[in-house]
Amino acid sequence: MSGEQLFFEDMVEGQRYSAGPIGISAERIKQFAEEFDPQAQHTDEEAARATPFGELVASGWHTASITMRLMHEAVIKRFGGGMGLGVEGLKWIQPVRPGDELTAEIQVGTLRDSKTKPEFGIVPLRITAFNQRREPVLVMQTASLVRRRGGG
């Protein structure tokens, strides 16, 4: 863990974090897709030509998983066991291609109390993932439970 542990009380609405880049290869695109999303545009360069994409592109779930890794590096690793509640919205804006290098910018949303878990607070994050041309490839909004100081 780099940096001090962050508690709910340390979070500030509007605070920004960033991380990356993380690269993505054709080989890894195809491996991920074989396991989780074996559509032709993700598993084989040749077969991808006949799809609306016309070329090999990463599964959106692969892009989302890399974005999670970027969120981890940027801030989540400092939560010391945060709990993801869910995703309030996620859009795939632009295909991710072999050789792309992804970065993420993360902004803290409006902090709120947890009604069911008083030892935690709810931290919304707004994330944009970019490729190496600074084109946004994915935007999403998540919500996580983060421990309060002294919250056990």
Next chain:
Amino acid sequence: MSGEQLFFEDMVEGQRYSAGPIGISAERIKQFAEEFDPQAQHTDEEAARATPFGELVASGWHTASITMRLMHEAVIKRFGGGMGLGVEGLKWIQPVRPGDELTAEIQVGTLRDSKTKPEFGIVPLRITAFNQRREPVLVMQTASLVRRRGGG
């Protein structure tokens, strides 16, 4: 591809599809997490005990990716190159643990036209993933572009 290709015109609001089970092992939970979500509750049984989960649990992005595979098996493989637009909401309801067996039930939402891509229509899907005790572990709503018949 099992079954005929499905075009936008073949989709019916309220139609249900299902798939599974797909199992998840401790080894695969840890591998996925090392790559995409290396929080202690996902990477190591021992370290997981000190987290709010108290035990090794799958990354929510791993669960979501398995759910994508179930959606593929149930219906998306018949789209012949669908394009995911995004996720309108995703909630992780219950942790997924080593040895769990996941299934999914999928229901077609309200079909709509695409304003920018007339050769496609928009197919919303509502998905619930269950464990082997029929407890829901994840619910999400997605939207995909699906080709119209003769839409190229």
